[in-house]
Amino acid sequence: SQELEQSPQSLIVQEGKNLTINCTSSKTLYGLYWYKQKYGEGLIFLMMLQKGGEEKSHEKITAKLDEKKQQSSLHITASQPSHAGIYLCGADMGGGADGLTFGKGTHLIIQP
Amino acid sequence: EAGVAQSPRYKIIEKRQSVAFWCNPISGHATLYWYQQILGQGPKLLIQFQNNGVVDDSQLPKDRFSAERLKGVDSTLKIQPAKLEDSAVYLCASSLDRHLAGANVLTFGAGSRLTVL
Numbered sequence: 001s002q003e004l005e006q007s008p009q010s011l012i013v014q015e016g017k018n019l020t021i022n023c024t025s026s027k028t029l030y031g032l033y034w035y036k037q038k039y040g041e042g043l044i045f046l047m048m049l050q051k052g053g054e055e056k057s058h059e060k061i062t063a064k065l066d067e068k069k070q071q072s073s074l075h076i077t078a079s080q081p082s083h084a085g086i087y088l089c090g091a092d093m094g095g096g097a098d099g100l101t102f103g104k105g106t107h108l109i110i111q112p
Numbered sequence: 113e114a115g116v117a118q119s120p121r122y123k124i125i126e127k128r129q130s131v132a133f134w135c136n137p138i139s140g141h142a143t144l145y146w147y148q149q150i151l152g153q154g155p156k157l158l159i160q161f162q163n164n165g166v167v168d169d170s171q172l173p174k175d176r177f178s179a180e181r182l183k184g185v186d187s188t189l190k191i192q193p194a195k196l197e198d199s200a201v202y203l204c205a206s207s208l209d210r211h212l213a214g215a216n217v218l219t220f221g222a223g224s225r226l227t228v229l
Contacts, residue, residue, distance in 0.1 A: 004154075031216055042116070042203060042220035043155070088154055092216050098168055099145055100216060102154030 003027070004091055006103035013079050014111050021074045021106045023089035031092035032072045033100055034063050038085045046074075046087075076108075084110045114138070116221035118204050124227045130192035133224045136185070137206030143167075143215065146179055146189050147203040149223070155203055161187065162209070194228045201225050 005024045013019045023032065031050045035043040047056045049065035049072060056063050060077045076083055086107050090100035117136040125131050137144050142163050147155035158177065160167040164184035172179065176195070181187040191198055205218040 033216065033218075035220075040223075040225070042222045043205075043218075045217055045219065048217060090154075090218075099157045099160050100218060101157070104152070104154045 003093065003101050004089060004103035006087075006089060006106050008106060009104065010107040010109070012109045012111060015080060016078055019076050019079055019108070021087050021108070023072045023074075023091075023103055025070050025091060025093075027070070027093060029065075029069045029091045029093065032063075032065050032069075033090040033092075034072070034074055035088045035090060035102075036085050037088060037105070043088060079110050081110050081112065084108055116204055116206055116219055118202075118221035118224050120224055121222065122225050122227075124229065125194055126229050127196055128193040130190065131194060131226060132191075133189045133202050133204075133226075135187045135189070135204030135221060137187075137204070138219055140208075141206035141219070142184075142209040143207045144181055144187050145205040145207075145218065146187070147205065149201045149203055151200070158189070191226075194226075196228050199226055199228045 007022050033048050034046040037043045047063045052067040052069045054065045062075045065072045086105045088105045090102045093101050119134050144161045146158045149155040158172045159169040159179045161181045179189045201223040203223045205220045207218050208215050
């Protein structure tokens with residue numbers, strides 16, 4: 001079974017609209033990392049969340065980690081074409097620096 | 113600063129042939145990872161190095177995959193013989209020493225796309 005579940009799998013949003021992507025784990029996470037991937041390219045680091053209830057923002061993207069540290073959301077405000085891509089959540093499941101476990105990703109398409 | 117370099121970007125081979133991928137991490141990054149990303153899936157960790165030692169290779173199919181980082185800098189991932197199901201993007205990532213804060217912030221290369229026919 002998938003340790004990290006992302007939803008939705010894909011999302012089509014009209015330019016200028018807001019959207020939210022979710023990432024859920026059945027286990028308590030030691031850290032949650034959001035990455036963005038464009039087709040045919042590597043992953044670009046967006047944000048890291050480590051504390052329960054933590055929230056971080058960068059430009060129009062806000063990420064939150066719930067108090068139980070089992071669920072995270074990524075919210076994009078006033079979406080733009082540059083936001084299109086695949087968003088992946090990665091988690092530190094073990095508490096050590098032993099690499100990240102990734103979800104399957106959410107494919108975001110922005111319609112003009 | 114220069115990013116994580118990978119080559120080749122694309123490779124097409126027939127099943128049972130061999131292939132090798134090369135990765136040069138960010139200067140000063142002690143930890144290096146190889147991930148396999150099959151189309152439509154998230155990246156799956158194959159192997160993690162700390163300097164020239166293996167930290168975790170539990171998900172590396174050792175009957176056909178091998179990886180080395182002899183001098184603790186660049187690394188090579190080899191597949192021999194390749195199977196159809198090995199078609200994927202092979203991503204290399206690096207990070208600070210795993211004992212330091214921020215060690216789980218990985219910087220990824222652009223990946224090497226393998227097609228096995």
